[in-house]
Amino acid sequence: MTRRALLFAVWTLPAALCLAVTAIVYAAFRIAPPARLDAAERTAVMASLRAALDGPAAAPDVHRPLAGPLVVTVWSGGKSVARFDAAGADLAQATLAAAQAMRGSLEVRALSPADRAAARLQVDIVTGTGRLGGGSWLVDHLAIPGIADMLPINPGVEGIGADVGGRPVLLLPHELAGYKLLAAKRPSEAMPDLAMGADLARIGQLLASRAGAAAPVAPAALYRFRTDSFVEPVDHAGAPLPLVRGLPPPPVLSARTLREAALRGGRYLVAHLAPNGRYVYEHDLWTGAASDAMRPGGAYSMPRHAGTTYFLAELYRITRESWLREPIERAFAHLADLLAGGGCAGVLPDGTAYDCVLDRGESTAHLGSTALAVVALAEYQRATDDHRYLALAQRLAAWLLTMQRADGSFRHLYDVKTRTPDETAELLYYSGEAALALARMHTITGEARYAAAAGRALDWLVGWYDFFVGGFFYGEEHWTCIAAEALWPAVQRDAYRAFCDGYGAFLRAQQAEPGDYPDEDDFAGAYNLTPFVVPFNTPAGSRTEAMISAYLLGVHHGAPDPRIAAQIRAALQYALRQQIRPDSDFDVVGQGDGAIPATPIDRNIRIDYVQHVCSAMLRASELPDAPP
The missing domain is CATH 1.50.10.10 (Glycosyltransferase)
Structure with missing residues (x-):
């Protein structure tokens, strides 16, 4: 392939292809961004959860309605050492349920006092759900691996879940990324960096394993969800940091x-x-x-x-x-x-x-x-x-x-x-x-x-x-x-x-x-x-x-x-x-x-x-x- 042909393949073809389907995917599959908790609300939720690491906790005075579960991840030494999925009539009750589960957790109790103090808690609140893919004749007709079924995934922002045995089982956005379940398909050998889609087979297996089910969850049973995510700051000083794709706000440019x-x-x-x-x-x-x-x-x-x-x-x-x-x-x-x-x-x-x-x-x-x-x-x-x-x-x-x-x-x-x-x-x-x-x-x-x-x-x-x-x-x-x-x-x-x-x-x-x-x-x-x-x-x-x-x-x-x-x-x-x-x-x-x-x-x-x-x-x- 000549240098000019390579330039055309690298720049023009991907742009033209993706432009053709952008409007369709946006209209059919968008999950609205969350109405995020403000700093005071994040602080109240996190204070309740942090208290549960060492003693009893009370529900925060934050009574927002929920569209799905609240999930708390305990990070220690860079690893997720415990996770708690909770539901409730509102955010206050779901937070209290998660705090009580943390209080009785063997994984949390196994941490030394110093490790508990250094651990950082991450909260993900499900704010909306959407279907996974399919249903658009143009996108389906293209049938390019990684496009027809998986364009709707917003990597690092959306997770994938399923209802198994009457309860929701979730792979959080950071888990999809960490387990390398995203960018799993490459539509063109000529453009190896053009990677998209998700490994639905592995996702189905992981969700089934978490639910204790014998058979993998079928792709048709999967759905996407979006979360409001935030994490404790270093040394737990100040309001929890809002996360976008797992990243907190940047320093001011100077x-x-x-x-x-x-x-x-x-x-x-x-x-x-x-x-x-x-x-x-x-x-x-x-x-x-x-x-x-x-x-x-x-x-x-x-x-x-x-x-x-x-x-x-x-x-x-x-x-x-x-x-x-x-x-x-x-x-x-x-x-x-x-x-x-x-x-x-x-x-x-x-x-x-x-x-x-x-x-x-x-x-x-x-x-x-x-x-x-x-x-x-x-x-x-x-x-x-x-x-x-x-x-x-x-x-x-x-x-x-x-x-x-x-x-x-x-x-x-x-x-x-x-x-x-x-x-x-x-x-x-x-x-x-x-x-x-x-x-x-x-x-x-x-x-x-x-x-x-x-x-x-x-x-x-x-x-x-x-x-x-x-x-x-x-x-x-x-x-x-x-x-x-x-x-x-x-x-x-x-x-x-x-x-x-x-x-x-x-x-x-x-x-x-x-x-x-x-x-x-x-x-x-x-x-x-x-x-x-x-x-x-x-x-x-x-x-x-x-x-x-x-x-x-x-x-x-x-x-x-x-x-x-x-x-x-x-x-x-x-x-x-x-x-x-x-x-x-x-x-x-x-x-x-x-x-x-x-x-x-x-x-x-x-x-x-x-x-x-x-x-x-x-x-x-x-x-x-x-x-x-």
Whole structure:
């Protein structure tokens, strides 16, 4: 498939398909948002429940009618250790019933006094129900797996239940997400990130198990429900926090909160850096399962290793926090170990030494691994004025130059055994990363050859879009814009500014604004094509990094774009809500403070999620017009 065809498949087809059914699904299946309890009501309900952990409780003076059960989850150490479903004539009676059940619970009594005091209670009040799917001839006729039966699910907001043996049995919204029962179907192999739907078979089995039924609950017996959810704050100080998709309200956007969030992300990464200089690549906050950084093999990305180390060096350069320096050097030591055993080192005919980065067991070098290693090494030198890694950066940059063609483009793969590049493979991000590496080499050395090579690379990247509809479709060009700004003032082509402005406009068309998605204003600021798919969090970072560079290019050329500034602020306000912090770590197993999950409902962490989002936060805090 050609690059242009891929762009069409990625951007146009999903949008057209989802637009065709949005109105139908909204009209037929919407459950109205809850009339949420106010702060005083939440406080009264929670006080009654908290009292039951250590003594008798009284019903709160909150007599709202109920549309379904009230559910209390007891979180301890990030795990749900007990749950209580209660009903009553009104909210006061249901709360009292749940409190009495907690008081007599063996699971609660098994907690130590300290654990009971530290536990956090979450309340879910069912406020409305709706059918699960089907009944619309157009949607049913499409019969695309994951669409015809499951578009109505609002992930992380709605749960699924059934009446079994005359009583309701519920899987709460956070349980559907935590047990990975959502985004279970992928309609297109060409678009693996387009995931939707739910695993109805497993849901039926889980509901039957909870009800003590022998046979799974049939899909036809399932229904959706919506809840008003809230959780105790840290140390139980203040009113309970309202939750949307399991997340409490975010901090107010400011330069200070952005810098604090970036430092929080840095601490997460340092805590997940093993003694051998390799990162704990993934961490599932729901289960606590994490990659073993001390064991060779498994999923690991050297471009992401280098990119993450680049962020830590950037964080050190801007904040001067001393605790960052040793971990950065530890990560570099791991790179040096890999280079020593990689077999890529050599000497060019003119006597120039070169080398490239490979992970253990690899025989093909990826351009991005070496490019981002150069970026990280250069950033460390910018931060410290320590030249100890300069010779290494020069060897790696020499290899990058051998991978560049005369027209400015790059070869992306290199067979180390045969010493030959692959002339056909083209991978996302690598050319922009290489352009940034060469731009940064010019920054730290002042050598014109690096600036010239970076300029040729950017000319090729920007010039590729010089065709009829090139201004309407863009690939993932965030590294291109970052490199263009990094090369200023050595290369001052207005074409780079114009390209990044156009890229920004293209991205703004995908950035949700309040009111764009019915009942999903928590997605405002995220980049997404449809309300039926939960947005990924990483683009709110990587694309914002690009937009910060685009904005700065405008500043350099005397024409800063206020639309880009607003775009940056919206994305980062969204991202602040996604980051794990004390308010939101009640359901986190292991050290998760500062982490950035994959999506609002997928609690898996990968190091590059943290890198991109926190780098954007850090750089935005330095913008000349950043809010104080």
